Amino acid sequence: MKVIIDFDGTLTAEELQVAALAAKSLDTLAHEIIHVPRELLAAEYQATRARLLRATHRHWWEVNGLIASYCDEGAFILNTTTLQVLLRENDTYLQAVTAAFPEAEYDPVVDCTNHLFHRHTAELPPEFRPGARNVLAALQDHPGRTPLILTNSLGDKVRRHLNTLGLDAEIAVLGDTRQYEMVPDWPHSFVLAHGKETQVWRVLPKYSIDLRRPAYYQALVREAADNSQLAVVADTFSLPGALPLVMGIPFFLLRTSYTPAWCIRAVAEHPLGSILEKLADLPAALDSVADPG
Numbered sequence: 001m002k003v004i005i006d007f008d009g010t011l012t013a014e015e016l017q018v019a020a021l022a023a024k025s026l027d028t029l030a031h032e033i034i035h036v037p038r039e040l041l042a043a044e045y046q047a048t049r050a051r052l053l054r055a056t057h058r059h060w061w062e063v064n065g066l067i068a069s070y071c072d073e074g075a076f077i078l079n080t081t082t083l084q085v086l087l088r089e090n091d092t093y094l095q096a097v098t099a100a101f102p103e104a105e106y107d108p109v110v111d112c113t114n115h116l117f118h119r120h121t122a123e124l125p126p127e128f129r130p131g132a133r134n135v136l137a138a139l140q141d142h143p144g145r146t147p148l149i150l151t152n153s154l155g156d157k158v159r160r161h162l163n164t165l166g167l168d169a170e171i172a173v174l175g176d177t178r179q180y181e182m183v184p185d186w187p188h189s190f191v192l193a194h195g196k197e198t199q200v201w202r203v204l205p206k207y208s209i210d211l212r213r214p215a216y217y218q219a220l221v222r223e224a225a226d227n228s229q230l231a232v233v234a235d236t237f238s239l240p241g242a243l244p245l246v247m248g249i250p251f252f253l254l255r256t257s258y259t260p261a262w263c264i265r266a267v268a269e270h271p272l273g274s275i276l277e278k279l280a281d282l283p284a285a286l287d288s289v290a291d292p293g
């Protein structure tokens with residue numbers, strides 16, 4: 001079995017890093033991109049963040065007009081979404097970002113927040129969760145399991161941080177998987193547990209997860225192409241967790257200090273979904289996944 005483990009927030013304590021990530025991102029925005037006083041931008045950031053948290057189902061990380069993730073699903077996701085909303089809502093900021101990212105791969109705001117994320121998470125020192133090293137070592141030692149690190153970050157950051165753990169062997173990294181790459185005209189649809197075929201999974205009355213994520217879908221299909229059984233482990237739901245569940249792949253959601261109740265509920269209610277109370281529980285939790293060999 002390939003055990004695909006998300007990096008940020010799952011192996012690492014994202015909640016301890018997010019303040020530094022936000023501070024560095026505000027520095028860059030204020031001084032290099034939109035050229036406004038940093039104190040003003042920081043105050044607007046805090047006000048926007050608080051507003052998002054008052055109605056999380058109405059604010060999201062949007063790519064190509066589709067919802068990639070609700071704003072409250074992770075500490076880094078809340079930072080990214082806060083910046084996106086802040087930049088989209090102010091015409092002056094939007095113009096400055098558009099000028100700074102003239103050949104945007106997605107749109108200038110998404111490219112800007114991707115840039116801030118990649119640049120500044122790479123500058124943060126590694127902050128592994130307790131048990132991260134032991135869990136990875138146990139997976140490496142288990143004859144039937146291969147750990148594979150899943151990340152939207154660039155592989156070099158992740159490899160550099162993993163090297164500080166001093167594991168006996170290198171772990172493969174599935175980097176830049178772009179779970180946020182939403183493609184509105186991707187024709188693929190999925191059959192849900194109750195037999196309905198759809199591209200958007202309504203997990204709870206207020207929360208629907210769009211499944212049009214061809215880049216991540218292809219990454220999972222590639223990993224299963226050698227007939228390996230897969231399992232995915234992550235601290236957030238919409239980005240890394242929804243596709244595995246609708247593809248028949250067990251998904252383990254790590255409960256963190258920032259995990260919203262609605263994500264716990266949605267994953268717990270799915271037959272292939274499990275909640276991990278702590279990372280160290282993973283090896284035992286995997287024992288419960290039937291392996292047809």
Ligand SMILES: [Mg+2]
Pocket residue numbers: 006007008009010074234235236
């Ligand atoms: Mg994560």
